[in-house]
Amino acid sequence: MKTVIQVLLCAVIGFVVAILMLNNFTIDIMEYAEVIVITLIGIIIILLGVSLKLYWEVKKLYNTDAKWDEEDEVDLLIYKKFADYSFLVQSSIVLSVLVLCTTVITLQSIVLTIIAIATMIVSYLFTIFMTNLIQLVYPERNIPNLSDSKYAEKLLKISDEGEKHVMLIGFYKSYNLLNVGLLIGIVLSTFYSISTDQSQLFSIIVMGLVLVIVNGKYCFSIRNK
Amino acid sequence: MKTRMRELRARDGLNQTQLAKLTKVSRQTISLIEREELIPSLLIAARIARVFNEPVESIFLIEEDEL
Structure with missing residues (x-):
């Protein structure tokens, strides 16, 4: 069933592309570059804002004095919130790189370029917070640092x-x-x-x-x- | 493979987090084993058996057709 859906999806994409090409459809992203950059910066700010909220929620949950089944629920909630935080921060880094590249390629205002660099730095700082947070929540685990050259191997090992x-x-x-x-x-x-x-x-x-x-x-x- | 871990945890008054600490694994691993989504290694099965003071085969019930 999954294969059938995948084949049908590819067929629909192929059909749409063929129709658009036959009708000489053109789209020039350069024209919309500024709108794209401003929208992306807005999305990055929202992502970082939500990440910050999640960060404080995880810290608050960690300090909750839960007993019996509640302790398991708190641990599960911390785990889920941490995974969400990680996803949002990774996404904001990727979008920051995208914004920076777009501003550089389309030679937009220096202000937008500076904002793009700033969002990238802030997103990177959030990844450092992420490592600190996991070390705080699971102090008994020997979590490797993100900068560690053997990060993947060490993470798998623990x-x-x-x-x-x-x-x-x-x-x-x-x-x-x-x-x-x-x-x-x-x-x-x-x-x-x-x-x-x-x-x-x-x-x-x-x-x-x-x-x-x-x-x-x-x-x-x-x-x- | 079926497991009696949830029943034994309730008997001994342990939550997943406590059992995880006693068996030196994460709570996620205990949860996965309990939901029968992960077959534990021999080592972890032995640790769980020791905590519950039960033989491994009475905690993890293997169906005849699985052998």
């Missing part, structure tokens, strides 16, 4: 089998999504190049290389075990 099981499911789903997402990205970039006469060949090659490297890394990792 994780128990339940945590590894959850991570494995998450990583495998993300890996599959990355493959599909980059392929769609290549198709859309090709369509954009044709419709606007602005070659995206470099991005297409980079996306293709990333796909090959990611798949190669995965295959070699499982092959050599």
